[in-house]
Amino acid sequence: MAVRFTPWLIAIAALVLGILFPWLKTPLIIALSYGFAALGVSILIRAGQVSFGHAGFTCLAGYAAAAISRTWPATDALVLLLAGVLCGLVSGAVVGLFVARYRAIFFGMLNLALSMVLFAVLGKFYHITGGTDGLRLERPPLAGMALERAPFETALLAIVAVLVVVACWAIRRFYAAPMGQALIAIKTNEVRLEYLGLSARRVFWTGYVISATLCGFSGAMFALIQGLVTPEMGYWVRSGEFVFIAILGGAAHPVGAFIGALGFETLKLVASAVMTGIWQLVIGVVLLILIFVAPNGLSAILVRFERRTRTV
Amino acid sequence: MNSSLLLLGLLDGITQAAVLFLVALGMTLIFGVMRILNVAHGSFYAFGGYAAASASVYLASSGESLGAALMPLLAGAVVMGLLLGAIIEFGLVRRILNMDPAMQLLATFAVFMVLEDLQRLIWGVNPVSISAAVDLMGTVKVGAVNYNAYQLLLLPAVAVVIYFGLTLSLGRTKFGRQILAVTHNREVSMAMGINAKRVGLLTFCIGAILGTLGGALAAPTTSLVPGIGGDMMVLSFAVVAVAGLGQITGTAIAAILIGMAKAFAVYLFPEVEVLVPYLIMVLVLLWRPEGLFAVAQARRV
Numbered sequence: 001m002a003v004r005f006t007p008w009l010i011a012i013a014a015l016v017l018g019i020l021f022p023w024l025k026t027p028l029i030i031a032l033s034y035g036f037a038a039l040g041v042s043i044l045i046r047a048g049q050v051s052f053g054h055a056g057f058t059c060l061a062g063y064a065a066a067a068i069s070r071t072w073p074a075t076d077a078l079v080l081l082l083a084g085v086l087c088g089l090v091s092g093a094v095v096g097l098f099v100a101r102y103r104a105i106f107f108g109m110l111n112l113a114l115s116m117v118l119f120a121v122l123g124k125f126y127h128i129t130g131g132t133d134g135l136r137l138e139r140p141p142l143a144g145m146a147l148e149r150a151p152f153e154t155a156l157l158a159i160v161a162v163l164v165v166v167a168c169w170a171i172r173r174f175y176a177a178p179m180g181q182a183l184i185a186i187k188t189n190e191v192r193l194e195y196l197g198l199s200a201r202r203v204f205w206t207g208y209v210i211s212a213t214l215c216g217f218s219g220a221m222f223a224l225i226q227g228l229v230t231p232e233m234g235y236w237v238r239s240g241e242f243v244f245i246a247i248l249g250g251a252a253h254p255v256g257a258f259i260g261a262l263g264f265e266t267l268k269l270v271a272s273a274v275m276t277g278i279w280q281l282v283i284g285v286v287l288l289i290l291i292f293v294a295p296n297g298l299s300a301i302l303v304r305f306e307r308r309t310r311t312v
Numbered sequence: 313m314n315s316s317l318l319l320l321g322l323l324d325g326i327t328q329a330a331v332l333f334l335v336a337l338g339m340t341l342i343f344g345v346m347r348i349l350n351v352a353h354g355s356f357y358a359f360g361g362y363a364a365a366s367a368s369v370y371l372a373s374s375g376e377s378l379g380a381a382l383m384p385l386l387a388g389a390v391v392m393g394l395l396l397g398a399i400i401e402f403g404l405v406r407r408i409l410n411m412d413p414a415m416q417l418l419a420t421f422a423v424f425m426v427l428e429d430l431q432r433l434i435w436g437v438n439p440v441s442i443s444a445a446v447d448l449m450g451t452v453k454v455g456a457v458n459y460n461a462y463q464l465l466l467l468p469a470v471a472v473v474i475y476f477g478l479t480l481s482l483g484r485t486k487f488g489r490q491i492l493a494v495t496h497n498r499e500v501s502m503a504m505g506i507n508a509k510r511v512g513l514l515t516f517c518i519g520a521i522l523g524t525l526g527g528a529l530a531a532p533t534t535s536l537v538p539g540i541g542g543d544m545m546v547l548s549f550a551v552v553a554v555a556g557l558g559q560i561t562g563t564a565i566a567a568i569l570i571g572m573a574k575a576f577a578v579y580l581f582p583e584v585e586v587l588v589p590y591l592i593m594v595l596v597l598l599w600r601p602e603g604l605f606a607v608a609q610a611r612r613v
Binding site: 045048049050052098101102103104105106108109110112113114116117120121124125236237240243247277278279280281283284285287288291292295 | 349351404407408411412413414415417418419421422423424425426428429430432433542543546549550553557583586587590593594597598601
């Protein structure tokens with residue numbers, strides 16, 4: 001089976017499963033929205049950089065959506081999603097100006113530090129952010145219609161499923177474009193990239209902005225399905241989960257992030273039933289195993305498989 | 313701001329800097345030799361604190377002497393540091409030395425996640441505190457301020473002793489010079505007959521003990537709760553980054569800078585206290601991306 005059909009497969013399977021088993025809708029939407037954030041992280045992994053702070057962008061976008069929805073209660077869900085995307089884009093562009101200078105350790109840790117700052121600020125300023133309890137947002141109208149909970153969730157699932165296909169296609173194009181190729185060159189040899197006349201910092205900044213934008217969408221979608229935003233959305237554990245998904249799925253193809261996210265959500269469901277309280281331990285151990293056994297993730301296996309079948 | 317508040321800020325700053333220095337020193341030492349930033353270092357601090365608290369409970373003797381209060385702290389820190397250091401170095405760190413920096417960071421991050429849950433499993437989520445040592449040492453009067461002697465005298469004294477002990481033994485002893493050689497160039501030092509694996513293992517253990525010692529010494533002055541490991545990890549990274557990775561004297565200066573800034577922020581702008589260390593780090597890194605005291609390195613093309 002060709003890897004280019006897998007985004008379609010994921011989208012259709014998610015829709016069918018969601019409609020057949022309504023209780024699966026929420027976990028599926030959450031899983032796929034994590035997938036968008038992980039896709040953002042995996043763009044940077046292609047450049048050889050790991051960010052331990054991207055949950056900060058999802059958190060910021062979630063709070064932006066919640067704040068808008070609370071100020072103007074009739075704001076449409078689509079507008080809120082768009083606001084989340086814009087929030088990711090703008091904050092990513094600004095933060096990117098600073099962090100795009102750094103690589104490896106400094107890059108990872110600066111992202112972590114910035115997200116910890118956001119986490120602390122959200123917890124501290126109780127009168128604006130609701131402190132650690134977070135902000136609640138009422139179910140907004142969708143495309144002008146006030147929907148009950150079940151149809152609202154179905155509609156969100158449909159939106160996410162369509163966007164999985166769109167995002168996979170768009171990011172695939174980005175990877176194939178000169179800018180996407182230059183991004184990989186940051187991992188292999190940045191100095192040579194500069195000799196070619198490209199600004200490595202600019203290339204990396206572009207990648208960073210795209211990754212933050214994807215996280216922005218993820219955060220707004222998460223806020224809509226949960227109806228609640230808390231500082232936990234930006235805690236380093238969440239960032240670690242995004243990195244885990246990105247590594248599990250692999251950065252070879254954008255669909256990897258979504259495969260990883262579905263795998264992660266399944267693991268989470270199993271873990272919450274069998275092993276409560278040791279969730280981070282489970283992720284940590286699986287991550288260590290992945291680093292040694294399959295550092296390129298599941299999508300690399302798919303892509304390799306496709307190459308093999310094509311040559312035969 | 314009156315003078316006694318100023319003095320209080322100054323004294324707070326000294327005590328904070330002392331603990332911060334110990335933990336950050338361990339982080340920077342490990343980085344120097346292994347070229348790995350140990351994200352799990354904050355967990356060493358937390359484990360050291362909890363181990364000290366447990367040791368204090370188990371080793372509690374009838375005599376109310378200061379030695380009986382301090383000994384468990386030290387014992388808990390050393391045992392825990394050796395245990396964590398040896399297991400993690402032997403089981404993981406030496407196996408990822410040749411990996412991509414991003415993967416190394418990821419591996420120690422995974423260890424951090426595991427340790428964070430282990431800590432919760434072993435010691436629970438309720439705050440733990442031991443204050444025997446602080447109570448026994450009493451207070452000293454500095455100007456118009458009464459300050460507890462444990463924080464004001466013992467913590468900085470330990471930090472100073474360790475600073476001079478480490479710098480002297482790095483320059484003067486055989487093993488110290490081996491550490492410096494491996495730090496400078498791993499391959500060449502191995503060609504000269506230095507057992508880099510052994511140096512790595514011992515350095516990692518020393519670094520881990522510095523982390524646990526920081527936690528153990530801080531334990532009587534704060535309450536231990538889940539999450540302190542993560543906070544300390546980011547804080548000590550801020551110190552190490554401001555100093556420049558691998559710089560020992562720089563780490564001492566940066567720890568004083570950040571400790572002081574944090575202490576004064578508590579009195580001047582309490583809302584932004586948590587932000588101060590990061591603001592300093594961001595400003596320093598904008599100005600000098602490699603840290604204040606980093607030595608220039610040749611680019612490899």
